[in-house]
Amino acid sequence: MNGTEKERLVHVVDDDEAMRDSLQWLLEGSGHHVRTYADAASFLATGGLSGSGCVLLDVRMPGMSGLELFEELRRRELPLPVIFITGHGDIPMAVRMLRKGAVDFLEKPFSDAQLLDRIEEALDRSRTWCERQRRRQEIERRLASLSQREREVLTLIVAGRLNKQVADDLGISIKTVEVYRARVMEKMACDSLAELVQAMTWWEEERVRPWGQLE
Incomplete structure (x- = not known):
């Protein structure tokens, strides 16, 4: 079929x-x-x-x-x-x-x-x-490809933390944050921070959306 x-x-x-x-x-x-x-x-x-x-x-x-x-x-x-x-x-x-x-x-x-x-x-x-299911699974597949440190950086930058603040939070240099940030953007297939935030916000909402609900 x-x-x-x-x-x-x-x-x-x-x-x-x-x-x-x-x-x-x-x-x-x-x-x-x-x-x-x-x-x-x-x-x-x-x-x-x-x-x-x-x-x-x-x-x-x-x-x-x-x-x-x-x-x-x-x-x-x-x-x-x-x-x-x-x-x-x-x-x-x-x-x-x-x-x-x-x-x-x-x-x-x-x-x-x-x-x-x-x-x-x-x-x-x-x-x-x-x-929606295909999009959610694709985001989850990309998230699974991130290392633990990359997930930590992702969480902080999506929360609006600046590179310097991320560096302070994680105890690493700003240059290292920049490297991790670039990897996150590449693995999540996002061209901008706004696109990354939108994708993660949508994913979080889909995870809790009741079955059958469209809006």
């Missing part, structure tokens, strides 16, 4: 075979790539846990419920937006799931147009999550 196909991938997890077949027919007819699963365990065992696409998830299933699978995806921090479908209206439950990052909570029967609209929203969200 190429990159474009992965971006259009919808995982359908529902124990109702007729519903799975109906959704697959609708979604494939709308240009999506579809994988179906009869239960949550099958999805976790064979599903696309690399984080591509989105998940159309039934709430009530034998074994692990849709809600439990949703929590597992959150725990693993996978960029797989979830749309819940249910035949059992439960407004408080829907509100809880939406607050935790679900895209929507659709009660059967729902219109094809409504479902397709929500899936496009979910796929857009998935692309945004994946891009």
Whole structure:
């Protein structure tokens, strides 16, 4: 499956075979790539846990419920937006799931147009999550390449300390600070202090951002 196909991938997890077949027919007819699963365990065992696409998830299933699978995806921090479908209206439950990052909570029967609209929203969200995840992993890879002393210098210069102050803090010469600073800028692939500060600020915010939150 190429990159474009992965971006259009919808995982359908529902124990109702007729519903799975109906959704697959609708979604494939709308240009999506579809994988179906009869239960949550099958999805976790064979599903696309690399984080591509989105998940159309039934709430009530034998074994692990849709809600439990949703929590597992959150725990693993996978960029797989979830749309819940249910035949059992439960407004408080829907509100809880939406607050935790679900895209929507659709009660059967729902219109094809409504479902397709929500899936496009979910796929857009998935692309945004994946891009953020790639950027975060790249920053973490670069951070891992720094020596302990380079990390100390990085922390101080991002905090706004001048070279002389960094030298005093670490008990080294200003010339040595300049050498370490140049190495940090090179390894972090930043051309200016402002760019470095922006990258580190973004990374710190992403580390604590709740799963599913875009803003």
